[in-house]
Amino acid sequence: DQQVKQNSPSLSVQEGRISILNCDYTNSMFDYFLWYKKYPAEGPTFLISISSIKDKNEDGRFTVFLNKSAKHLSLHIVPSQPGDSAVYFCAASDVGGSNYQLIWGAGTKLIIKP
Amino acid sequence: DGGITQSPKYLFRKEGQNVTLSCEQNLNHDAMYWYRQDPGQGLRLIYYSQIVNDFQKGDIAEGYSVSREKKESFPLTVTSAQKNPTAFYLCASSRQGAKQYFGPGTRLTVT
Numbered sequence: 202d203q204q205v206k207q208n209s210p211s212l213s214v215q216e217g218r219i220s221i222l223n224c225d226y227t228n229s230m231f232d233y234f235l236w237y238k239k240y241p242a243e244g245p246t247f248l249i250s251i252s253s254i255k256d257k258n259e260d261g262r263f264t265v266f267l268n269k270s271a272k273h274l275s276l277h278i279v280p281s282q283p284g285d286s287a288v289y290f291c292a293a294s295d296v297g298g299s300n301y302q303l304i305w306g307a308g309t310k311l312i313i314k315p
Numbered sequence: 316d317g318g319i320t321q322s323p324k325y326l327f328r329k330e331g332q333n334v335t336l337s338c339e340q341n342l343n344h345d346a347m348y349w350y351r352q353d354p355g356q357g358l359r360l361i362y363y364s365q366i367v368n369d370f371q372k373g374d375i376a377e378g379y380s381v382s383r384e385k386k387e388s389f390p391l392t393v394t395s396a397q398k399n400p401t402a403f404y405l406c407a408s409s410r411q412g413a414k415q416y417f418g419p420g421t422r423l424t425v426t
Contacts, residue, residue: 210355233412233413235413235414237417242403242420242422243419243420244319244321244405244407244417244418244419244420245358245405245417246417247414247415247416250413250414290357290358292413294413296412296413301346301363301365301409301411301412301413302360302363302373303413303415305357305358305359306357307355307356307357308356308357
């Protein structure tokens with residue numbers, strides 16, 4: 202039973218346009234969400250996070266939106282750049298319960314076309 | 316520079332042999348984790364440790380063992396009981412809370 206789902210295995214976007222990556226979750230106890238970026242044969246690197254008390258968090262070109270009622274979050278990258286081509290993972294946690302574990306989605310491969 | 320180191324980057328073993336993957340961190344993090352990634356899949360948790368001398372099984376602990384004798388170190392042993400050991404292994408650490416920092420990974424190939 203996947204608690205965190207990234208339903209698009211891949212996404213292709215023109216350079217300079219907006220990339221939107223989506224993530225759905227089923228566990229209403231999740232209260233902290235993170236996005237990681239991963240290049241092949243490397244470890245994931247943290248991009249941006251959001252707590253359930255917010256509905257938006259912004260960091261430069263990256264913005265994460267959280268819709269708690271729909272149990273949905275999305276990562277917006279604007280403008281998209283060639284270096285953004287990578288696999289993006291959504292992860293969730295029940296931090297309020299002092300649970301250190303992250304529950305991961307399967308990832309979305311983002312391809313930025315020149 | 317603070318960070319997480321995993322060695323070696325690539326590891327080759329014959330079937331039936333145990334192999335230990337190294338993970339060291341100098342971030343002074345309490346919690347450490349081991350994940351496995353297979354092609355086209357997400358990260359699956361093998362073991363995690365929230366404190367020295369204590370560790371918990373993750374979703375796919377069968378065929379693996381760990382130790383946490385020092386705060387900085389969390390080695391993972393892939394035993395001969397692991398049916399499909401060939402994979403990319405990732406170590407991570409965190410302070411209290413969910414944000415995890417990852418090492419560069421070790422690709423293990425067993426033939």
